[in-house]
Amino acid sequence: MFSQEVSKASNFVQGVDTAFIVILGICFVFLIGLTFIMIYFIYKYNRKRNPVATQIHGSVTLEIVWTVVPFLLTIVMFYYGWAGWAPMQKAPKDSMEITVYGRMWNFSFEYENGKRTDTLYLPKDKPVKLNLVAMDVLHSLYIPAFRVKQDMVPNMKNNFMWFEPQRVGIYDIFCAEYCGLQHSYMTAGVKVMEEKDFTNWLVDTTKVAVVNIDSPAVTGKRIMQNIGCFACHTIDGSKLVGPSYKGIWGEEQTVVSGRETRHVIVDEDYIRTSIYDPNADIVEGYKKGLMLPYQGQLSEDDIVNIIEYLKTVK
Numbered sequence: 001m002f003s004q005e006v007s008k009a010s011n012f013v014q015g016v017d018t019a020f021i022v023i024l025g026i027c028f029v030f031l032i033g034l035t036f037i038m039i040y041f042i043y044k045y046n047r048k049r050n051p052v053a054t055q056i057h058g059s060v061t062l063e064i065v066w067t068v069v070p071f072l073l074t075i076v077m078f079y080y081g082w083a084g085w086a087p088m089q090k091a092p093k094d095s096m097e098i099t100v101y102g103r104m105w106n107f108s109f110e111y112e113n114g115k116r117t118d119t120l121y122l123p124k125d126k127p128v129k130l131n132l133v134a135m136d137v138l139h140s141l142y143i144p145a146f147r148v149k150q151d152m153v154p155n156m157k158n159n160f161m162w163f164e165p166q167r168v169g170i171y172d173i174f175c176a177e178y179c180g181l182q183h184s185y186m187t188a189g190v191k192v193m194e195e196k197d198f199t200n201w202l203v204d205t206t207k208v209a210v211v212n213i214d215s216p217a218v219t220g221k222r223i224m225q226n227i228g229c230f231a232c233h234t235i236d237g238s239k240l241v242g243p244s245y246k247g248i249w250g251e252e253q254t255v256v257s258g259r260e261t262r263h264v265i266v267d268e269d270y271i272r273t274s275i276y277d278p279n280a281d282i283v284e285g286y287k288k289g290l291m292l293p294y295q296g297q298l299s300e301d302d303i304v305n306i307i308e309y310l311k312t313v314k
Ligand SMILES: [Cu+2]
Pocket: 102, 103, 105, 138, 139, 140, 175, 176, 177, 178, 179, 183, 186
């Protein structure tokens, strides 16, 4: 879906690639060198040419050489690794800050003006600091083209990554920490734009107007796609992590509330509670704690639209 380019998409590409090439180069020299020496020794010391083996007892020179040379080589590798990594640890003061939320199983991005998206939009040539928030379990934000990857740890303070995109384009984002059933679908995109296009996009409110033209059900479906409900719920009757939405509206549902098992009719209140406080009533046969509350992430209007959409899933 997204194009993947190999050169200089961010300010960290050079440093990481240099470390990679240096380490790969050293390994390669040894691989080739040792292979040739082995082949040569097989020839030189075979039984015909060298019937009596020579016994060697220690060599101080050799010991020093094979201690000092690998030591220097590891220091060289360490140096390039350090040089590539150290600048990632301190974000410039003038960075644009964006909060990234990771949850099972999607990413969402929140800008300083409150705009929220499921794709990361960025201006070119501006440092950006991503504040990472894991809402449930460990995730890891990985943008291969930018050569950045950072674990997202629940409750961790000052969990961030920063970089400066340097080329307009569209790049992949992956979750790089196994986080449960649908981990492999936890992907997103980065769209890097010229600064003026980005500014236009950021302040653009016509998107909202477009939303208003759509029917509530269409809007509800889009909200659910963006926030990732379909990672756990289907509309075709098959079970994923949660029950299918098929025929949900008006259906009689058996739920466990605390110790009590009761029958409810799926109506507006039930759906609202299911989204804002999912663990209040657990659908019989499903586990508690898998669906997390969307309080603060979905507004009352969003819920109304979602309900309108769910009514249409027959
Ligand atoms: Cu994940």
